[in-house]
Amino acid sequence: MYRKWTLSLLCLFILSPAYAGVLRGTVNISGENDNRNVIVYLETTLDKKFPPPAKHAAMDQQNMRFIPHVLPIQVGTTVDFFNSDNYLHNIFSPDYTGGKFSLGTWAKGITKSFTFNTPGSATLLCNVHPEMEAYIVVLPTPYFALSDSTGKFRIEDVPSGVYLLKTWHERGYFTVKKIAIKKNRPTVVNIRLK
Amino acid sequence: MKTEKDKVARCLTAIILLSLMLPAWLPAVPSFARKYKTSCVTCHYAFPKLNAFGRAFLNNGYRIPGGKEARMRKEKPIKMGADAYKKLWPRALWPTDIPGATPLSVHAVGRVHYFEAGKNSSFEIPHQLETIFAGTFDQHFSFFAEVKFLNQNNVDYEFKFQYDFNSKFHLKMGTAGLEEVVPLDRRIAPLKYNLSGIQNRSGTWDLTKGAGGGIELWGAGNGPHKSGGFTFALGLGNGQINRNNLDTNNHKDFYGRFTYKFGGVGEAGGIPPGWHSNVNYYTDNSLRLGGFFYSGSASDSLGRDNFHLFGADLDAWWYRINLFAELMWFNSDYGNIDWQTRAGFIETNILVFPWLFLRTRYEQTDMDSQDARSLDRFLLPSVVALVRANVKGSVEYKLPLNHQSENDGHFVFQFDFAF
Numbered sequence: 329m330y331r332k333w334t335l336s337l338l339c340l341f342i343l344s345p346a347y348a349g350v351l352r353g354t355v356n357i358s359g360e361n362d363n364r365n366v367i368v369y370l371e372t373t374l375d376k377k378f379p380p381p382a383k384h385a386a387m388d389q390q391n392m393r394f395i396p397h398v399l400p401i402q403v404g405t406t407v408d409f410f411n412s413d414n415y416l417h418n419i420f421s422p423d424y425t426g427g428k429f430s431l432g433t434w435a436k437g438i439t440k441s442f443t444f445n446t447p448g449s450a451t452l453l454c455n456v457h458p459e460m461e462a463y464i465v466v467l468p469t470p471y472f473a474l475s476d477s478t479g480k481f482r483i484e485d486v487p488s489g490v491y492l493l494k495t496w497h498e499r500g501y502f503t504v505k506k507i508a509i510k511k512n513r514p515t516v517v518n519i520r521l522k
Numbered sequence: 523m524k525t526e527k528d529k530v531a532r533c534l535t536a537i538i539l540l541s542l543m544l545p546a547w548l549p550a551v552p553s554f555a556r557k558y559k560t561s562c563v564t565c566h567y568a569f570p571k572l573n574a575f576g577r578a579f580l581n582n583g584y585r586i587p588g589g590k591e592a593r594m595r596k597e598k599p600i601k602m603g604a605d606a607y608k609k610l611w612p613r614a615l616w617p618t619d620i621p622g623a624t625p626l627s628v629h630a631v632g633r634v635h636y637f638e639a640g641k642n643s644s645f646e647i648p649h650q651l652e653t654i655f656a657g658t659f660d661q662h663f664s665f666f667a668e669v670k671f672l673n674q675n676n677v678d679y680e681f682k683f684q685y686d687f688n689s690k691f692h693l694k695m696g697t698a699g700l701e702e703v704v705p706l707d708r709r710i711a712p713l714k715y716n717l718s719g720i721q722n723r724s725g726t727w728d729l730t731k732g733a734g735g736g737i738e739l740w741g742a743g744n745g746p747h748k749s750g751g752f753t754f755a756l757g758l759g760n761g762q763i764n765r766n767n768l769d770t771n772n773h774k775d776f777y778g779r780f781t782y783k784f785g786g787v788g789e790a791g792g793i794p795p796g797w798h799s800n801v802n803y804y805t806d807n808s809l810r811l812g813g814f815f816y817s818g819s820a821s822d823s824l825g826r827d828n829f830h831l832f833g834a835d836l837d838a839w840w841y842r843i844n845l846f847a848e849l850m851w852f853n854s855d856y857g858n859i860d861w862q863t864r865a866g867f868i869e870t871n872i873l874v875f876p877w878l879f880l881r882t883r884y885e886q887t888d889m890d891s892q893d894a895r896s897l898d899r900f901l902l903p904s905v906v907a908l909v910r911a912n913v914k915g916s917v918e919y920k921l922p923l924n925h926q927s928e929n930d931g932h933f934v935f936q937f938d939f940a941f
Contacts, residue, residue, distance in 0.1 A: 359590070359593045422606055422607075422610050423606075423609075451609075453604055453606055453607065458602070458604060458607060458614075458615070458617065459601040459604060461604030
């Protein structure tokens, strides 16, 4: 009995979020006033697979815009696409991520879903409204965040270890660096993109 | 080793240059001021005369040089299709964008004259009202159009539409000709340069008429270390046209121009090493040398006039002083007589303050006329004041230097405004 309690407490302690790290910081795009929509993400240096989340991600179409403009997801995530506008919209992608999928055209109130099983970025277009554009970026790990307009980002619950930190932006700003995440201590990184 | 001062100076230079980045034949275009939310003096020495960065902007197809157009543009364009549609072409329309706001500008000019000969004065208001449309579509198309109302009854209009391969090559269709050589819109004071008034012998063509409708391949490039550089233009046009804008003969006029600039800001945009020591919009220590030619054919009721001209120009800048000179030789073969005219001018512009300029020009025209050669010489001193970046006042005196016309001086006071 005493052994079972000790073992349970030990597991709780090991699996506790206290052993996970936090990666936070700011990303700054040289020459830009608005630093939003930069995806900061981590890739493991080990060949490790992560189970896809059960919870679906969501993308809406409102006022002739995709909301959000950039949606990072983990590989294997299903995205639900809504149409909240009073007119028909269409979603398709010309990119190989998602296999150049097309969900057809549908009216307000209808939801269609698609599961992204290939890492990469998929540009979303609407063939009814050619100016509409969005990005779904499919990432290999659940450790990612999207920067706000000031460039701030925060990734929680990252197990300690060594990772590759990468960025994605629709205009191609890219960086790669090795980073060590320590348990119980936030890791702060400031990234400058040009 | 870079010191802190060097870094600050480079930053300041970049900021000022970037803020200066807002086209060689280009009147003031306030719609660009709106597009980039910047002042006229960003591109203009004193409108419409361009400064070095205004030239680089023009040479990049009315875009910020160095690929920084998207960053510097404050007015969002209207997208005609998302960029990703390029991946679908030819199964989809190639995407583009149009200016977010109507790219319309207005420039108005009024004058007051005093003629010494008759001792009379006159208001000439309006002298000119022009509406200008200029802008870009995506990275490869640009346009410039103008409707000009002169005095009471004259309306002049033109447009140019061009494909911008890159800063080195542009293909222009529309109104062609040696516009940059006729510095109609490079002057800062009221009266035209003598070269723009010189006609072929039959009176059917002058440089301001240009080559009419035509095509032109032109471009610009930076010199070594992104300093100075070259510009070139080769074009073909109708020349003499009828009321329907159609060519009146089987001959096309052709022309060319080439310049090379030593020193200063790169012709296609670029900050040469050590440039940060000249941190203002009007300084561009440099020397630009150019050459040009034009060959054309026109006719009237008395016969054909085959004419050609060639010339050279010099544009030197040294801190607050600009020296600008041009020489032209004009041959006109008309009525079995070979008529020859030589003309030129030399002009000095001095920036006293960023809003106050002194300008003096000496002009000489040696024209071949029916009876004898006539030699006209004038001295034109003027004072130009930028009351605001978009409001200008100038006073100019045209003093004849020929003994027989020494009492025929002409004072002009001009005011311009643009928005």
